Amino acid sequence: MRRSTLTLVTLLLVVAAPLAGATTVGAASAQADSCTFPYSATDATGTEVTVDSDPERVVTLSPSAAQTMWELGASDEVVGVSQYAAYLDGADEKANVSGGGGPSVERVLAANPDLVLVPNSTYGFARDRVEQIRAQGVPVFVFGAGTSLSFVADKTEQIGRLTGNCEAGRESAAEIRTSVDQMREVLADEEKPVGLNYFYGYTSGANTFIGDVMTTGGLRNGAAEANITGFAQVNTETVVEMNPEYVVVPSGASVPSTAAWNSTTAVQEGNVVAVNENYLQQPAPRSVDAAETIMQAVHPEAFEEYRAMQTQSNATATAAETEMATTTGDAPETTAQATTTVAVDDTPAASQTATGTSTPGFGVLLTFVSLLATALLATRR
Template identity: 25%
Template sequence: MYRGKIFVLFSTVICLAICLDGLDAGIVRAADFPVTLTDATGKHITMKQAPERIVSMIPSNTEILFALGLNASIVGVTDYCDFPKEAKRKPKIGDLMTFSLERIIGAKPDLVLATKENPGEVIRGLIELGITVFVLNPQTVTGVFEATTTVGRLTGRNSEADVLVNDFQYRLKQVSERLDTIPDDKRVSIFIGNPKFPSQWSPGPGTFTSDIIAHAGGRNIAGDITSGTWGVYSLEQIVSKDPNVILATSDGNHMETVAREILSAAAGMAGWRDLSAIKRKRVYVVTGDWIMRPGPRVILGVEQVARMLYPEFFVEE
């Protein structure tokens, strides 16, 4: 099956960086430093040498660091950093919004990788203490590729970043080429949500998740939500748009069972049962982190969603 090929390809490229516990085989060249790069806030950050102690303030940054083989250099992560499994064993510095400055300072980082979602006062406090903070903010699939390249340059893992990004770009192109014959008005319309939930929070245009859907050949029906945000979509709005597919998320376990449970529940609910997606049993469940966490597994999200929407284009040859 094509899905199996996805995992084989992904493992071939990055398992040495992301799966081998503690292995840190990258080659850092002194000639790569000093390096000055501009972060997401517009600040010019200079690294005089490769960082040896790195703190990550969001799970997506943590995944990038591990994918680049920097396990041994990571000295602090958030409570939500859960992939790969080694991340769970790293010292914790707080959640996404509440951080312990004492723990971050105690980790003695020479680089902190933050995001625009982190509290500004925490970032400013770290900078005032003389700690180097670099803010990343990828909001698109290609933005993740660019962030990976940036982190590679900041840490002296240029070659590793190039290998990853080249693979991501190749695989994204493979999906695009399979789907580029589909006219825009024939592309599958999607609602991202779950009928079993009391409120339907869904991503609007300009969000990371919507960009993944677009790369996978889908059309997000929630185009009237404020750009760059998630919003509540009413059942009336969903019914009026009548999506071809309902796309829900899970933790990646028992997804087919979860999809069947959602379909069964929706078939007995007023409004939902009249949708084309429910009548045609096109309810799919995707691994949530793959389409909502802007890290290296984004390419798996694009491939997984594309295969769900257009299985006829991904039949094993």
């Protein structure tokens, strides 16, 4: 996402099953304004997690949490990442806390963290290791399973609050929500074709954030309409019966070259949309970029209207910022406005294996799939 000034307008205008227990992603709002410590919140395991002081050393056990920290402009606070966060600029300078079959307890503790951020999937298959870290007195916050872009916005705000980056978290979350609202607005009267997300034999059904990314980008989620819930296998009979008009795949993946798949409208018309897997498969701020990629491929005219709407929003934000600076007597900072090019990244990231700390977006299910499938720039806010 490259909408750094867009937030000001908003502020001015005023596969694993989900973990048991209350998830308070978004609960940061109650204490967000003060952004003081100690700060306490209940995570997805039902554990009340208390962070005594503003964390200076954060370990992220998932690339989505790492991506969020990068988007908040707080990468310097991250001291440990999973191996799947390698795509982030500067991640190679952080400690790799991945180990065999999950996170390495020793590597995490060696990083001397003030806070550890844990995805639902890692906790699902490496609960004992996560609890070992927690037993050492380290604050550990476990997130629930993402089901929507709204969840992503709430999670972003929560990470900002937990790490003392409250304003950046609120602004990033506001950008996500505004972009989603704008996409839905320009697509309101558009006919939505049937789409199918496909990755190595699996799909994203109802109650998945990838499904929400697809519908936000202007597709119907064929898997959800076929009564598929969560991340699940999809058979060829269902594919033929569904006859998707578009197939969305993560970069580096493809649809099978079989008679069944070749009979679909999507394949016959060349409507296979490859999306950067680090954006499509991670419930983090750049998932909005994934929705934009889909929207540009499926609804190019609406996409241009969306871009024009963003340009207008940015212009309004710049004018408001200038007026505010004039009122306060401060000269406004000049922010370079990069041209947004929604393109796909055809370079696949490292294959997911059971040695990783996380399987972005798919939980334990995809960890298993990865074992079978061995063939398997955004501006910082």
